[in-house]
Amino acid sequence: MGVWDKIKPAFWEESKPLVDSHIRIFDYARVWKYAVGGAFTIALLPLIIMLLVNHYEYKRVFRAEMMSPIYCLVSNTQRSITSFFSGREAVLQFISEDIQLEEVSDQKLGKVFVNLKEIFGEFVDLRVIDSKGKQRAYAGPGRLRSAEQSDQAWYKEVKKQGIYVSDLSRGSDGSTYFQIALKYGKNPENSFILQASVDAKILEGLIDALALERPSMDAFIINREGILQTSSNSYGNVLAKLSLPVSLGSTEPQIQEIERASEGPIIIGHAGIQGTPFRFVTAAPREALTKDLFLLSKRFVIIFSVAILCVLGVVLFVVTAFVKHIYESDRRRVAVLHNIQYTNKMASIGRLAGGVAHEINNPLAIINEKVGLLRDLVSMNKDYSRERFLGIVDSVLSSVKRCSTVTHSLLGFATHVEVRFETIALDQLIRQVLVFMGKESEYRRITLNLEVQDNLPSIESDVGQLEQVFLNIINNAFDAVDDGGRINIELMAEGPDMVIVRVADDGCGISEENLKHIFDPFFSTKGEKGSGLGLSITYGIVQKLGGRLDVQSIKGEGSTFTVTLPVKKMESLFSNEEEDIEGFAGG
CATH class of the missing domain: 1.10.287 (Helix Hairpins)
Structure with missing residues (x-):
């Protein structure tokens, strides 16, 4: 015996719909499935909607929260680096104010450089260049060869803009540095340029000082050509070409998302440093930034799964109990109706x-x-x-x-015998039923006319059930006709497979409104004299036997009941009906 055989409800095996209209049994298994599916869907739908809405809203908010720190980091770092360059430019401006071009020398400039070096250790050297591009003084390690600078691009730029910050360069000793050049003096004859070389390690220090939220986040500085000015954990060393497509236009902080086949989506934040060729960049895989969202989604899934299991358990328990209650009520109802059928039969005998x-x-x-x-x-x-x-x-x-x-x-x-099919001659069965009606017909002078077609085939059916059918129909005909009325009973074949029994009377007839309900249980036009079960039971028996019961009636002219029965026993209908009726009535 399997697990299902042990836990399945009692009604599962008895879920066969019956054809009998007055003793109708639900397909309990189908009702159970539909009820579980419907209740589960109704209960689960709000949970699903709530989960999707919450997930969408949290994803939206989380994305905003994720972008906001990146934007703040880029903006703050931009201000910090800009402030650094502004400070160094201010220092050079301050030094320039103490320099007299006619009196400047390497020795005097050297003293200034020593003091500058003590305060700002990142400066590598200083030199003064006059308005004609000739070097007037130099302070720094070794002796920088004097060279004509007037044809250099940086010289022209500083003459034009007043200040210039160069890209990163690598010295002969392998160290990297950048230069800050400042033009001083309004008089072209006495103006000069103070140029300072700055160790690039200071830029590395500025990046290292950042408090990155995630270890997977990378931060670095590039120039206008996308060349790394500081080393990157993921995209190369200093002076290497950056492989990320960073927009180099505006200096305003920007956030962009790109897709890389090797790394997946990447979130990039960047901003230009005003007055310099530099641009600060931070980058991180989106997966790393959305890790918290994934963890939250995982928790949502776990909570949702537990909620589903709880809902499913409650639905299964409630629906099973509900269908079981219907099943047990049906057992009692079928037993009662089965006994009513027998009682109705006995009432006919009493008459x-x-x-x-x-x-x-x-x-x-x-x-x-x-x-x-x-x-x-x-x-x-x-x-x-x-x-x-x-x-x-x-x-x-x-x-x-x-x-x-x-x-x-x-x-x-x-x-009250068990249902049993046998070969029946319908004309003999009708005559046997009429035996019971003989005296009443004589007393009320009712004419009974029986017409039987020649060579009428015998049928396979249940004698007791058919006796009750025709007794109920003929009894109703007797009730409908007045004394001296007429009842015609006609038996004929309809094709090779069906036999028709037609009972027609010239009684009071049935109104069109009542005709719609004539086969409904407990519907009666006889008032207190009728139980309203006779025709309902008759209709159910005929259907159960595989036949059909039709009625035509005109108010004041009479009624005709037509019973159409199969010649051969309909095994599938009868076997299901007999099994269920006997099981329910016996239970």
Whole structure:
């Protein structure tokens, strides 16, 4: 026995829909599945919507929160580096104010450089260049060869702009540096340029001082050509070409997202340093920045999964209990209706009691008379003819047989026997039913006309069920007709597979409104005299036997009930019905 066999509900195996309209059983398994699916969907839909909305909103907010620190980092670093260059430019401006071009020398400039070096250790050297591009003084390590600078691009730039910051360069000793050049003096004849070389390690120090939120974040400085001015953890060393496509236009802080096949999406923040060729850049894989979102999503999934399991458990428990309650109610309902069907059958017998009693009393009177005559003949010890004696005996036996036939028919109709299919001659069954109606028809002068088609085929069906069907229909016909009315019963074949029994009366008929409800349980037009179950049960029995029951009626003119029955037993319908009805009624 499998796990499912142990846990499946009791109603699962009895989930076969019945054809019987008045004893209808739900397909419990299908009802259970639909109820579980519907309840689960209704309960789960708000959770799914809430999860999606929350995830979307949190993703949006998280993206904004993720971008905001990057933007702040870029903006703050931009200000910090700009402030550094502004400070160094101010120092050079201050030094320039103490320099007299006519008096400047290497010795004097050297003293200034020594003091400058003590305060700002990043300066490598100083030199003064006059307005014609000739070097007037130099202070620094070694002796820088004097050279004509007037044709140099940087010289022209500083003459034009007043200040110039160069890209990073590598010296002969392998060290890297950049230069800051400042023009001083309004008079072209006395103006000069103070140029200072600055160790590039100061830029590395500025980057290293940043408090990066994630170890995976990278920060560095590039120039206008995208050449690294500081080393990068992910994209190369100093003076290497940056492989990221960074927009180099505006100096304003910018955030952009790019897609790289090798690394996936990358978030880049960058901003230009005003007055310099430098641009600060920070970059990080989006996956690293959204790690917290992933963890939160994972928690959401876990919480959502637990919620689903809880909802599913509650839904399964409630729906199973609900369907089980329907199932048990159906068991009781079917048992009650099955007993009502039998009670209705017995009620029909009660109506026929007078006719049955008359049918039995007549033979009994004959028996009583004949037996008395025999006693007289024997007691008188007179000769009597053998033929007369045998005639009396035959009359007694005939009367006994008549009583036996009536009582057998009555008992066969009344007994609550199991459903059993057998070959039936419909004309004989109708005549047997009419036996019970004979006396009432004589008393009320109702004409009963039975027409049977020649060579009418026998059918395979249940005798007891058909007796009840036709007794109910004929009883209703008797109720509908007035004294002296007429009831026609016609039997004929409809093709090779079906037989029709048509019962027509000239009674009061049924209104069009009532005709819509004629087969509904407990619907009756007889008032307190009717239970409203006769035609409902009849309709269900006919359907159960694989047939069809139709009615046509005109108010004031009469009604015609047409029963169409199959010649051959319909195995699938009957087997399901018999199994379920007997199981429910017995349970």
